[in-house]
Amino acid sequence: MLGFSGSREWVYPQSIDGSFMRLRRWTFAGLHALLLIAPWITVGGHPLLLIDIPARRVFLAGLVFTAADTIFLALLLFFLAFALFFFTSIFGRIWCGYACPQTVFLETWIRPVELWIEGDRVTRKRRDAGGWTFDRVWRKAAKWTVFLAVSAFLAMAMVSLFAGARELWTGQAGPSAYAFVAIFTGVWYLDFVWFREQFCNYLCPYARFQSALTDAESLLVSYDVPRGEPREKGRAAALDGRCIACSKCVVVCPQGIDIRDGFQLECIQCARCIDACTSVMEPLGHETLVRYSSLAADEGRERRVLRPRTVIYGGLLTTLAAAAVVLVLGRIPFEATVNRVPGTLFTMDADGFVRNTYMLKITDKDGGPDQHTFEVTLDGLPEAELVRQSVVLPSLGTRTIPLVVRMPADVGGDRTRSFDVIVSGDGGEIRVPATFNTGASSP
Numbered sequence: 509m510l511g512f513s514g515s516r517e518w519v520y521p522q523s524i525d526g527s528f529m530r531l532r533r534w535t536f537a538g539l540h541a542l543l544l545i546a547p548w549i550t551v552g553g554h555p556l557l558l559i560d561i562p563a564r565r566v567f568l569a570g571l572v573f574t575a576a577d578t579i580f581l582a583l584l585l586f587f588l589a590f591a592l593f594f595f596t597s598i599f600g601r602i603w604c605g606y607a608c609p610q611t612v613f614l615e616t617w618i619r620p621v622e623l624w625i626e627g628d629r630v631t632r633k634r635r636d637a638g639g640w641t642f643d644r645v646w647r648k649a650a651k652w653t654v655f656l657a658v659s660a661f662l663a664m665a666m667v668s669l670f671a672g673a674r675e676l677w678t679g680q681a682g683p684s685a686y687a688f689v690a691i692f693t694g695v696w697y698l699d700f701v702w703f704r705e706q707f708c709n710y711l712c713p714y715a716r717f718q719s720a721l722t723d724a725e726s727l728l729v730s731y732d733v734p735r736g737e738p739r740e741k742g743r744a745a746a747l748d749g750r751c752i753a754c755s756k757c758v759v760v761c762p763q764g765i766d767i768r769d770g771f772q773l774e775c776i777q778c779a780r781c782i783d784a785c786t787s788v789m790e791p792l793g794h795e796t797l798v799r800y801s802s803l804a805a806d807e808g809r810e811r812r813v814l815r816p817r818t819v820i821y822g823g824l825l826t827t828l829a830a831a832a833v834v835l836v837l838g839r840i841p842f843e844a845t846v847n848r849v850p851g852t853l854f855t856m857d858a859d860g861f862v863r864n865t866y867m868l869k870i871t872d873k874d875g876g877p878d879q880h881t882f883e884v885t886l887d888g889l890p891e892a893e894l895v896r897q898s899v900v901l902p903s904l905g906t907r908t909i910p911l912v913v914r915m916p917a918d919v920g921g922d923r924t925r926s927f928d929v930i931v932s933g934d935g936g937e938i939r940v941p942a943t944f945n946t947g948a949s950s951p
């Protein structure tokens with residue numbers, strides 16, 4: 509952390525193992541699989557997950573969403589926001605301890621590399637307190653070089669979600685993709701080498717407002733004061749199951765805090781201190797003094813999971829998920845628009861027909877490997893004929909073609925007649941309203 513003088517106060521978290529650490533490692537492995545493997549998997553010829561910003565397309569599990577599908581983006585954003593509210597209100601800062609990219613990368617890559625090259629907490633602290641000896645220089649140089657490689661690797665993995673893994677890793681992505689790789693590499697490198705826990709303490713917006721999302725019933729890591737106090741070194745405390753002041757819960761903390769001081773905003777609820785205290789108290793035949801609890805439980809009240817805020821957030825989440833499922837199931841995998849050719853209302857053909865010309869734009873969103881054929885028909889103009897009746901598009905292709913509608917001039921009727929252009933494809937049909945100008949004089 510930054511000290512009062514503005515200098516960096518390094519935190520040297522000691523390595524720890526335990527049931528929560530193992531649970532977190534499994535979670536980290538799953539999240540890494542999502543990041544590293546998902547961009548390489550294809551479904552129906554397209555990536556399992558790709559956010560193609562320049563083309564304004566998102567590929568997800570075989571579905572293709574375009575700019576016309578902003579309703580799904582809105583639903584997703586609301587879903588993510590309410591999921592954050594819901595899970596935070598029940599599980600506290602579970603995101604910070606188990607799923608935040610900074611936590612995941614620090615625990616998976618950075619701390620093991622640091623342990624491997626520089627040794628554990630005591631060795632690192634002692635070496636850093638001394639001068640710049642050859643031993644310290646080469647270890648720092650080696651560590652920072654590996655950190656740079658890890659930063660570049662993770663940056664490539666992250667940008668793969670936006671530029672496509674194959675294109676990026678084979679050097680075929682655009683310059684902007686590699687520029688973002690360079691930016692992400694720099695950001696992660698700065699974080700790994702220097703910033704680390706300061707990000708949570710000074711920059712992270714979630715850390716700032718999470719206290720508004722939790723209440724006395726939310727899960728949090730806390731110290732059992734009635735059982736633990738008065739703390740004291742020695743046999744008496746060990747026999748009673750009181751805190752033996754070993755400081756193990758403090759030295760493992762990556763945020764550099766003492767959980768025995770009570771609830772602190774810096775705590776990311778990583779549960780390292782629970783594993784630490786368990787490793788001390790269990791051999792003494794006592795339960796850990798640091799555990800998952802809640803302010804309500806610590807005050808002797810029963811912890812309630814079902815509360816107004818969790819019911820409301822849960823209800824909204826379920827509604828949003830149901831709406832997304834209904835919309836996905838009813839989704840038509842193409843778009844069609846019809847616009848009159850600018851500057852012309854109608855023309856008279858030599859054979860006595862009135863001609864109206866439109867521009868028909870069709871975009872395929874099916875994402876399958878084959879080309880797609882779309883049939884075009886009219887509804888509401890029984891006397892009219894269409895010059896073109898089918899359009900063939902490659903997968904995910906877009907075509908704009910002239911659509912010529914002709915009708916005998918002597919049919920009569922209103923000057924303007926409404927009708928629908930019907931575009932039918934494999935996944936359904938779209939009706940686009942249009943008007944036909946008959947050329948008749950106004951009454």
Ligand code: SF4
Nearest residue numbers: 761775776778779781
């Ligand atoms: S106090 Fe415990 S749970 Fe909180 S950050 Fe430190 S080690 Fe993690």
Ligand code: SF4
Nearest residue numbers: 751752754755757785
């Ligand atoms: S690890 Fe447990 S016994 Fe040791 S100082 Fe922390 S709370 Fe006390």
